[in-house]
Amino acid sequence: MTNLISTDKELEKVILVAVRTPDLSEAEVTEHLDELEFLARTAGAEVSKRFTQSLTMADNRTYVGSGKLEEIHDYLKIHEEINSVIFDDELSPVQLKNIETNLHRRILDRTNLILDIFASRARTAHAKTQVELAQYQYLLPRLTRMWTHLERQRGGIGMRGPGEKEIETDRRIIRDIISKLKKDLEKIDRQMATQRKNRGKMVRVALVGYTNVGKSTLMNSLSKSEVFAENKLFATLDTTVRKVVLGNLPFLLADTVGFIRKLPHHLVESFKSTLDEVREADLLLHIVDISHPGFEQQIEVVNNTLREIDNREKPTIMIFNKIDAYSHIPKEEDDLTPATNANLTLEDLKQTWMAKDTPSIFISAREKTYFEEFKKTLYDEVLKIHVTRFPYNDFLYPEFDEENF
Template sequence: MIENLSTQQELEKVVLVSVKTPEVTEQQVEEYLDELAFLAETAGAEPVKRFTQNLAMPDPKTFVGSGKLQEIVDYMKVHEVKTIIFDDELSPSQLRNLENNLKVLVLDRTNLILDIFARRARTAHAKTQVELAQYQYLLPRLTRMWTHLERQRGGIGMRGPGEKEIETDRRIIRDKIAKLKTDLKKIDKQMTTQRQNRGKLVRVALVGYTNVGKSTLMNVMSKSEVFAENKLFATLDTTVRKVVIDNIPFLLADTVGFIRKLPHHLVESFKSTLDEVREADVLLHVVDVSHPGFEQQIEVVTETLTEIDKREKPTILVFNKVDAYSYTPKEEDDLTPKTRDNFSLEEMKETWMGKQDNCIFISAKNKVNFIEFKQVLYDAVKEIHTKRFPFNDYLYQTYDDENSDE
């Protein structure tokens, strides 16, 4: 499969490359490169240099212009860097041209994300999903990475010169894709049966950008030990736990995190995992309020959710990590417009975000504002639960009456 950067004894030094187009600001480019660096570090690499070029659009042949490409070549030779990562998906021709010019390992954003998913996959389900996405991504890129596939198949006549060898590899990959799709259908059918067997309990799904604290919130809510780590895509497999808030039981699902430019093949392969989102009655959209680009992350998640499921459903916006939020107060004589960096958390709550009906600011790690959060979630779940189980309505009324006296 894709070469794993972290399998080497020493961290692989890498350079990062991005193109700034007119519709993107300088700050956004830096945020994108920060995320690419985080992805590289998650994969076990060490980013040592960043290159950015202003272009109307990426060069169709080499992504960046010839002058910038020569600058990158010179740097990599001097500093003995053997891997370069581009913050976009490269076309097969771009990939081929860049490798011919650079003579090093060339990765793009999609390739890097797939590598991380491959390392994070734990169950047979996740491994099958990732492997399928990898093969689908690599099929049009056979000339650079797959001339060794005939050894996996074995047999006489599997080594052919030139184009014959490539065609052999292409047939092998198509066979693998067909088998993986068959395997995935079987697993998906099993997963669907499992979901059906859960009955009519209200389903709540944790959604959000990767690394916003969904798994931490899951652990606190369900008193379980779902793997949580300060790295991108710490968890891939959907975890479902039964949770009870006071007198109402419901199912809570922790789903894979979204990310900007999430590879299309990956979304398709993880269809069954994302079914937890489709079948959820309530969504907990978790946001890392301490992240400088959290508003754009909200947009990415919202757009991805719309692709997954067109139906509107109750959504609670959970601004997490308030304990990590920081800002720089403006000086009294500073006449420049106030920016997001100058907003205190209290001022933030007075903006459009804090004024929404289903919106709450918390810290899952330190359980800040957790009682209020549970009440908001309880109210949302109760509304659906009482419609499904109307004969229990008197229980909820009794509970509400008791709490109103406190």
């Protein structure tokens, strides 16, 4: 797989390209490109310029159309220091081939970029196997463009049949690798399933949310552990489970991989086993970055992904995090346009749908603002589940008392 992360001191220079379709506003396209730039920076690149093209739908041969592709080509002729061009959607093999032929640069799409970041962040055998499987599944239909010697044939006993092109051998090798990786994952999954069973009947709580919303920071604050947390996308891939005790009420807390819009299907498939912690959880803590201008869209992305992994409806607490970074632009008194998240105060937001549909709390995990209120809400919700499994005892489970926490 293409690796953007450079060992040199100078960052690799890239440009970004996106298509704006009629269902996307200019602000939404800008937000998508902001996120793509964040992904590029996470991978170790520096963005030099952005290109957008308005089309009814992405061109099936060149993604942006021949005219815009020519404009990008002219820009690259002047700026020879740019190494790569990154596209905001997954490109088809035909699009990749045509774009590379025209631009003479390394071409990556959003899927390739996310896979690259996942590969650099994977630490355990489980995560590495999942990422490798997703990489090969992405690679298989795109093999043709990677070879310049397709017509050369290689014979030999035990190698392939007569007349078979080398690319067919490579495809067969990759299919065999994919098959082996799937078997390896099944074995690891069985081991992890056994581990989950051995945890007994303890209440399970899972942190879910968009990437970089503060899940690991919250995990560290609750469990007093040192889960890796960084202001980058996908800082953690491996699911971390810790035992937490609030007062004298124990439960298991799992930190899971963050979600993102346009999450590659191969990654969702290969990481389904990791997300078993979410499926088997008794309670979800949906963490939201309230300071992000598109947090409502991020909530929808997370909910859609949860539906995609067949997650049943289960109790959820909405945790609106990073209130220390929240800011708004007050409306002018004579401004008659409808209020938006950009000009609502935090107190106004608390009165909207966000605080009414499900139990909700507004906090700062980093500054521990309103943390006692959050822990009481969590304690109450865990207790509701706990007492259905174990005989209720007033002595064992007293009313919430801050001194117990």
